[in-house]
Amino acid sequence: MPDSDFLQMRGINKSFDGTQALREVDFSALAGEVHAISGENGAGKSTLVKILSGALQRDAGEVLLGGVPVELGTPVRARRLGVHAVYQEFSLVPHLTVAENILMGEMPGGGVLGLVDWARANRRAEEILQEIGFVGIDVRKRVRQLSVSHQQMVEIAKAVAVRPRILILDEPSAVLSQEELDRLFALVRQLRQESTLILYISHRLDEVFEVADRITVLKDGQVIGTVRPQEADQKQLIKMMVGRTLGEIYPSRQPPGREVMLEVNGLAKAGAFSDISFSLRRGEILGMSGLVGSGRTQVARCIFGAEPFDAGEIRLEGRPVHPRSPRDAVREGIALLTEDRKRDGLVLSCTIRDNASMASFESLSRWGIIHRREQEARVREKVQELDIRPPLIDRLARQLSGGNQQKVVLAKWLMTQAKILILDEPTRGVDVATKVEIYQIIGDLAAKGLGILLISSELPEVLGMSDRALVMRQGRLVGEYTRAQASEEKLLASAAGVSQ
């Protein structure tokens, strides 16, 4: 690399509790470049950028900005040097307005009393949003009233408002819709023009290929290589990330049975969705796609009893059921794998054993006392079946990688002998190799006769896994396609409301 590299990180080492997270990492990037950092979960991507943003301290090595060695001790110092990061975890203050959050620390005002000049603040915030192409967000609203995707955009706006020299985007797309993602990409390109260095971390390879000028791949804390998207394809990149070629991504499927297991008729919830009707057969994988916020998750939560619904009927194997709580639903044999495992899928401070057996405490205990040996046997069985690593059932969920955490959540539901499995974004934040494993598991479960409702924003996943695919838009079902009919274009078009 030439000396003109704006950012140079040399010989970076970092370890946590004796685990080497980064090993002699050399990384450099140019100003005015979009540089993607790819790798499986635990490869060290987040650690690397957190060192750059001052959130973590390196053990060894040096960081140069514009050829000058710098100390990035704290996030504040890093920010002074022009390094701003947008993490997956939000740093917004929920009960302050959008404007206050964007202008944090720089609220206009003055006079003797130090009064805030609200009109000017709101105008300034609006300008900032306008400038970067994020329209349709009311700057007077409190952040907690915004949707998750709008919150994400405010978060990005806040970082961009100060015109950073280096902007770190850590999985920015997870909660964004396609349209919002396009706007983000436009912004990224605009910043590149202004010679900002953008470090882009994402699990979605198609996204990386679309936006990045160069891609650096990390594996096990080491740099495997840097490629240009024009010179490589996704397969090669996956090979670099995983260290081997993956076989078929999606499992081969058998045709589903005829017997209807779950029937939903005219399900409605005010302000969320209406007139939702579909059926799910034994051994069938029913895909459900649609933009974030189209009501998919809420439909799932209502069927699972996690939220009340206003009208409609749910039939389980022909029998009407009305789960008023997740407890009811679990008893009826319905399981829900939630979209955000850290928020509501796992108890991170508890062990694999606790997490996996949590939904089956009833059947594992007598007189309130848990039958330890049976618990252990059944958890071990699932740990083996799903290849959870390390296979230590008293390991804390917090200590597992994202993919293994997701498998623990799956194990929890497989232990309940559920008949209906609702999977909401089952491969979000999961590395490629584990993704393939999870697809295999889902295929096996369908083959065993479970009815599976697969909610996903990843169209290839919906197309590759489903026997039929539903599309939701603004709280309504707007399309149903058989495996043969479905295509990415069709699903996208109906999700976006574009007629063909």
Next chain:
Amino acid sequence: MTSGSTPTPPIPAKAGGGLRTSLLGRVGSAPRRRWVDYAFIIAFVVLLLITAATSDVFFTQRNLSNLMRQTVTNGLLSMGMLVTILTGGVDLSVGPVVALTGIMAAGLTEQGLPLWGAMLICLLVGVGAGAVNGFFISRFKLQPFIVTIATMGAFRGLVFVYSDIPITPTDPSFRAILGAGFIGPLPVSAVIMLACFPVVWFFLNRMKAGRAIVAIGGNEEAVRLAGISVPRHILLAYMISGFFAALAGVILASRLGIAQPSVGSGFELDAIAACVIGGAILGGGGGSAFGTLAGVVTLGLINNLLNLYNVQSYYQQIFKGLIILVAVLARRKER
């Protein structure tokens, strides 16, 4: 970090170490951290015992049994407190419940009820007081801190409504068994307290409801979505806390031989301190019965030694405050 290249360690066989780690294991803690958790307490207790050895009085039967009886109240309260802390809450109302049940025990015995009958009623009152806390916290999703501050005041009022003057039961049996009785060299009250710790441990580690309570403190929504009723378990946790407060109240009145309506102010802080010194995390997600016992013993030893060396009680409070800070600081790094 998981990496494909490192060989997966073999599943450890059930060796002797299993029991030790599972007994000492802080709820929700990594195996290798467990000793670190206790290193501080162990070091501190050793230090205290060395100090104690320099005193002529410490190792006398009289002082040791005093020490044990004095730690009973905090020991019992701490167990209830631990259960509420594990759910992510706290029970600040234990002090007035101690006073209420103590004075009711004295009053009812004075009215001619046998001690066991009075005790039974008091335990029910304690459980009821806990149920009031638990009801408001779980049913209306109110903050435990606020609810138990409110009931702390209300329960204290109830105590004075019941009796605004101390009650001294004339019946000698009121003191004889619980307060002054011995089993071998051990005071009855201490035996009761020490027996409660394994029970609480068993509840938290081996029972359905206990595991649910621990998990609720870690992530309430995940527990709800696993099909477990969260309100029911939160209610249970506060009832357990009320139960232990009542047991402590009756035993304390019996030990002193007199029930004061004003007793118990600040008791909740000692109980919280014991839990925290023992590794509990306020807000849930960590804490164990035996860690809490270690915290109780530590605090008890400090009190006892400072008394033996005639340190004024004001200084004792300062010292206790420092110990709590040091204990929390010592553990801070591993988070």
